[in-house]
Amino acid sequence: MSDLLTLTGITKSFGGVRALKGVDFSLRAGEVHALLGENGAGKSTLMRVVGGELQPEAGSITFEGRSLTLADPKAAADLGIAVIHQELALAPDLSVAENIFMRELPAAISWGKLNRRARDVLARMGFELDVRRRVGDLAVAQQQVVEIAKALSRDVKVIVFDEPTAVLSSRDAQRLHDIIAVLRDSGVGIVYISHRLEEVFKIADRMTIMKDGALVGVTSPQVSTIDDVIRMMVGRSLAALFPKAAHRSIGEEVLKVENLRRGIKVRGVSLSVRAGEIVGLGGLVGSGRTETARLIFGADAKESGEIRVHGKVVKINSPLDAVLAGIGLVPEDRKHHGAILDMSIRINTTMARLKPVVNALGFIRRQRERDTVMKLGQQLRLKSAGPEAPVSSLSGGNQQKVVLAKWFHAGGDVIILDEPTRGVDVGAKTEIYGLIEELAAAGRAILVISSEHQELFGLCDRVLVMAEGELRGMLLPEDYSEEKLLALAMTNSVAADQAAPLDLPAHKHQPVN
């Protein structure tokens, strides 16, 4: 089969950073081609060249046998090349339908027609979503669906997915894979970037592996194993994905939340986390996990509920109250909530606890701050041009590390992590798991929200499962399985009431304490 798209010797630098060093890449029609590599390997940059957003300094692009330059995103779009970015680019104040047809909105909008067409596109994808809703009000996963629908609203020959499943639950990810299979069978060339290697091995026909801006090799799931690919990506083999801290003892109850409520999203959630314990919060996207975390942290106002830290009732009406009570939150949406993209790594890292780097007069102790930030950066293996580099210049995974560094620096007794390894490569994931283990071993109470079930099972001492704003049960390590988790996550409230899972300790559902 001949190639649909060929890139040869693509080179691109940003200031002093050589992001791409003469990379070759080829894509055939009707294949799913995975692009793999560590955070900062240059995957997104290469795809931004394909999307016409970046002009390479050297190298050539051939599309359907013709050599060409892609001067801007429109040139690429006109050829039928669609790139779905890692960082979503939607207009938050417009509706779902308007966003889907953004490029071809007529001067006078006929709402009935527009909404109908939008519903059609979504239905073809197998997703249901109110097309009139404001995109800014949607959860990240739903926004991802809109972004994909936007790409599929016109005819495409090449479609690039840059970490599409990082924010999707496994059920939504499965649906996306079904869509991809259909697209492939209709002859579309698909580039698929992901750090979730299991899914890559399930759907990819070929895999290109990059490291430090250069090509390492091209292989396929038939030829290589996951371990082979990790070795190509990282340059070494990984001992264990979930490193366990040498010694971790579970102590006193640190965080206790009782009957937390807000609207239909959080309906009477009670939970507790003890010192040295890592508790998981599982469930489908939209089950109220993020909202629960935000209520505990004071990011939203709760209607009712009591929060205790170390046995003492704390009044939490704002994130400031939470931080003072020793609670930290690594939010799900790093672009809007986690990091200040325009500002330096240094400033972002110390934002949640400025005290140690500020003197009595309010002056910043610059050298001390730099040292602190450099040390954390080394611990997390942050890849950057230095502490003064703006966070926006980092690759997605490294941006996430900066947000983690911020809360590691803040050092509260309770740390809530909402999708902590979203968009993080395997090597860095292991490091982050190790760091979470270390935090727990140091006596912190840790609550982890994740849509990656393996992550919850590998990391947590127990996993609470939410659905429709309520806790539906708890899994202990001996019960860990996808089926059991999904069974709890998908119970509807009537069935749950009848089964009364929370009162049956002998059953597989444990009481939530």
Added chain:
Amino acid sequence: MTQSVTATPVPASRRSFDAGEFFRRYGTVCIFVVLVVGAAFESNAFLSDRNIMNVLRQISGTGIMAVGMLFVILTGGIDLSVGSILALGSVVSAIAIDAHGTGLGVGLSVAAGAGCGLVTGVLVAYAGLPPFVITLAAMTAVRGFALIVSDGQPIMMGDDASTVITNFGSGFFLGIPDPVWLMALVFVLAGVVLTFTKFGRLVKAIGSNREAVRLSGIAVPRYVMAVYVISGALAALAGVITTSRTGVGSGVVGVGSELNVIAAVVIGGASLMGGKGGVINTLLGALVMGVIANIMNLVGVPGYNQQVCMGAIIVIAMLLQHGSRWFKR
């Protein structure tokens, strides 16, 4: 469909001077230098010591207000009330100096300005009302208040009471007018605060991503409120300078000066979206405004034409700083 697709080979690696980036950084400096050189050619009088001191003295009030405005704009806000607060500061200083002496008089005047800023600040920061509208309301109300307090009349001070303040207004220290020293002091302090303190960092951070700052456990409203207080206090201080130069307090001074102040900050490269801007460029922005007015006076451009030129210069400044993408097309 293939219009924008050219079949030419990709040009080889080129590392050229990035004009867009250069002007984004140094646009204000360029404009300033070009203006000064141009002005020097146009008029022999321009570079005389007397004229330079004159320009500096004239911009001292605008410059001081521009510092307050810079803080507000850095948080993503705007303060339209500074012109009116300037008038209030002028009136209050004249009355209070007459009654209580220079020190307390100046103090009371600045406190009055800070008080105005506190009210707008609370409404903007805690009640979450839009700064444009709130400070617009304050602009009207404070102007009225200044006129009520002064009864619509210029306020004369007794000769004894006014000596110190008028000496300041017309005096020199080391050959430089006293108000210019005051402006310099304000700029230096602001520069130190913005660059080296927690407060300055948080002000910029709030303008860049307010929600991320809030979610870091920072009491955002406190800082937002503070910038309006600073802006109000500095506007009143500019009012004191006005009084010191004329010897009278007046409720009608500073009409429209908020626009000059905003223009100075924006010519200095600050973004009205917040997060971007610095004191040195703001000073240059104020100087640019002053030099333009001065050279047009020197060569005798009539008032209305001056306004048109002023508008044109602002547009040119914006194009230099932000239009690079447009030029590239």
